[in-house]
Amino acid sequence: MDTAPHQAAAELTFRDATEADVPALVELIESAYRGDASRVGWTTEADILQGQRTDPEGVLDVVRSPLSRLLVVHRDGGLVACCQLEHRGDSAYFGMFAVRPELQGAGLGKVIIAEAERSVRETWGAREMHMTVISARDDLIAWYERRGYRRTGKTTPFPYGDERFGIPQRDDLEFELLVKALASRP
DSSP, X not given: OOOSOEEEETTXXXXXXXXXXXXXXXXXXXXXXXXXXXXXXSOOOTTTEXXXXXXXXXXXXXXXXXTEEEEEEEETTEEEEEEEEEEETTEEEEEEXXXXXXXXXXXXXXXXXXXXXXXXXXXXXXXXXXXXXXXXXXXXXXXXXXXXXXXXXXXXXXXXXXXXXXXESSSOOXXXXXXXXXXXXX
């Protein structure tokens, strides 16, 4: 696993998370999706889910998993984003994507997802990137479609009753699988 920082864009530095990063990562993920702080950005889920998005144990599981990487993104020495990459044979899973709410809409997400795609293609030979998105999040799905992801129509139920994933504010939540074919290396 490559843990050395490197520059993928002029001002962003990417590296693999360590156990010491877990508290800051939980705060970042929570701030991007839940509560009033998340309303500053456009990725908030505060109107459809309350409670937590993740917890230290969930983040630590990703950091420790031999099949996953949790990429942390810094700019000017500060944590600005993260994403989970999980090796799944010919494909990779993209999840736990969070950008600081006050920085959303400034183009960071495009750079980060492109780096994630490059990384899984080069490191694991992944030919596809998979992700699941709450199907009610039309704006978020549209953003991923503009990046080349396609809706598959394959859904899985939201884990109602498991507050580790939040407290649903509506009864029609489900996850939809989005997939993107990754170009092979030149």
